[in-house]
Amino acid sequence: MSARPDPLFRLRALALALPRTVEKQAWGAPTFRVDDRIFAMADTPEASTAPARSGPAGLSVWLAAPEGAQEMLIEAAPDGTSEWSPDWDEVAFNLARAHKLIAARRARSRR
Structure with a gap:
């Protein structure tokens, strides 16, 4: 039986594969930034300032998202499901969407 990859390692690999992304504590x-603006932030048990974070190995992730995305996620899990078994394709999609959203905001602010 093979060991499952560390979820923070997987998240980091996906985020850092996006253009111009850097990681900064x-x-x-760990936060992931494009053009020095945060598009994703991981919250680990070691770094958490909030109680009872859940997910694989206690990992939770904050992502920039378009208007209405949070409401859709809440409606999809109205019971506040605490266990998270990620679909890594979905994580990659949402990371890319957050990256694109923040990069576009940055580009608009430079005009």
Whole structure:
């Protein structure tokens, strides 16, 4: 039986594969930035400032998202499901969407 990859390692690999992305520690947690603006932040048990984070090995992820995305996620899991078994294709999609959203905002602000 093979060991499952560390979820933070997988998240980091997906995020850093996006153009112009850098990782920077902030508030004791890894953040992923494009053009020095955060598009994703991981919250690990070691860095967490909030109680009872859940997910694989206690990992939770904050992502920039378009208007209405949070409401859709809440409606999809109205019971506040605490266990998260990620679909890594979906994680990659959402990371790319967050990256694109923040990069576009940055480009608009430079005009």
